[in-house]
Amino acid sequence: MGRIVLLLMGVAAWAAVALAxxxxxxxxxxxxxxxxxLPILAVxxxxxxxxxxxxxxxxxxx
Amino acid sequence: MAxxxxxxxxxxxxxxxxxxxxxxxxWLAPLWLLARLYLxxxxxxxxxxxxxxxxxxxxxxxxxxxxxxGFWERAIAIPEQGRPPISFDWYREFLTFMLNHGWYGWFSWxxxxxxxTVGIALIVGAFAGIAAxxxxxxxxxxxxxxxxxxxxxxxxxxxxxxxxxKTAGWIGLDRWLLPALGTxxxxxxxxxxxxxxxxxx
Numbered sequence: 001m002g003r004i005v006l007l008l009m010g011v012a013a014w015a016a017v018a019l020a021x022x023x024x025x026x027x028x029x030x031x032x033x034x035x036x037x038l039p040i041l042a043v044x045x046x047x048x049x050x051x052x053x054x055x056x057x058x059x060x061x062x
Numbered sequence: 063m064a065x066x067x068x069x070x071x072x073x074x075x076x077x078x079x080x081x082x083x084x085x086x087x088x089w090l091a092p093l094w095l096l097a098r099l100y101l102x103x104x105x106x107x108x109x110x111x112x113x114x115x116x117x118x119x120x121x122x123x124x125x126x127x128x129x130x131x132g133f134w135e136r137a138i139a140i141p142e143q144g145r146p147p148i149s150f151d152w153y154r155e156f157l158t159f160m161l162n163h164g165w166y167g168w169f170s171w172x173x174x175x176x177x178x179t180v181g182i183a184l185i186v187g188a189f190a191g192i193a194a195x196x197x198x199x200x201x202x203x204x205x206x207x208x209x210x211x212x213x214x215x216x217x218x219x220x221x222x223x224x225x226x227x228k229t230a231g232w233i234g235l236d237r238w239l240l241p242a243l244g245t246x247x248x249x250x251x252x253x254x255x256x257x258x259x260x261x262x263x
Contacts, residue, residue: 007238014235018182025106025181026114033103040103040185044095048233055237 003058010054013047085225091232097223098184098194098230104216105197106181112174119170127166130173134161137207147208157207176200184223187234191227194220 020043028036077086084090112119112129119129134157140146148154160169177200183193198220201213223230231237244250249257 010238011235014186014188017186021103021106021182021185022110022178025103025110033107036107037099037103041096041099044099044185044233051237059238059241 006054007058010051010058013050017043017047086228088229088232090226091229094190094223094226094230095187095233097219098187098190098234101194101197101216101219101223102181102184104181104212105177105184105200109174109177109179109181112170113178119174125167127168127170130170131161131166133207133209134166137209148206149208150206153206173200187231187236188239190231190234190236191224194223194227194230198224 021040024036024039028039111117113121117129120126122128137147138154138157138161146154148157160166176196180193180197180200183189184197198217201217201220204211204213205217228240231240240250242250242252244253
């Protein structure tokens with residue numbers, strides 16, 4: 001049960017990346033592409049770190 | 063007959079180590095992430111103009127797709143002097159057919175939502191290979207319609223990401239999706255579990 005909740009939280013974190021990307025595009029898009037790229041990269045890297053923890057706890061634990 | 067049998071007997075030709083290191087090894091996942099994000103935000107940006115922008119293609123007052131209609135009309139036009147935007151007659155006839163049938167209405171939804179979907183899928187790394195292939199297909203069609211812009215770079219980059227489909231989404235949702243769902247020739251954990259349950263019942 002705990003693993004499923006953890007996995008769902010990981011998926012929700014990636015869904016938040018999608019929302020953040022749309023938000024960033026909507027607000028910064030077209031003005032400055034570097035300013036748009038960097039926040040998206042930062043969010044992805046942050047959620048990747050969360051995802052690695054989820055992978056470790058959900059899939060690599062016996 | 064024996065000659066043909068020998069020539070086409072079943073033998074697997076393995077990719078060279080460098081090719082596998084680039085396209086099948088997770089150590090280059092950060093590089094694919096950068097390529098994915100570049101493609102993703104370009105598609106999201108392009109799609110956002112068509113979905114939410116002032117000059118959006120869809121959900122406008124009046125009939126949808128007039129912007130796409132204008133694009134197609136410019137693309138199929140043959141100028142009196144100089145080269146036409148479209149080089150291939152069959153592609154011009156294809157666009158003319160869609161224009162004459164008024165398909166720009168629903169097709170503008172396909173393009174606008176397709177660009178946003180491909181952009182988001184590439185950013186979060188969900189089915190990155192399929193998303194990259196869909197992006198390459200869209201770039202290809204823009205190129206065929208005579209709109210170069212950044213499409214040549216997008217096309218080549220998308221094809222490279224599609225070649226690296228196994229690792230392109232490693233830093234992303236594919237890390238979980240691919241092992242769970244697998245591929246048509248090798249079902250993943252979830253799919254094979256469902257298949258076993260179906261066989262048992």
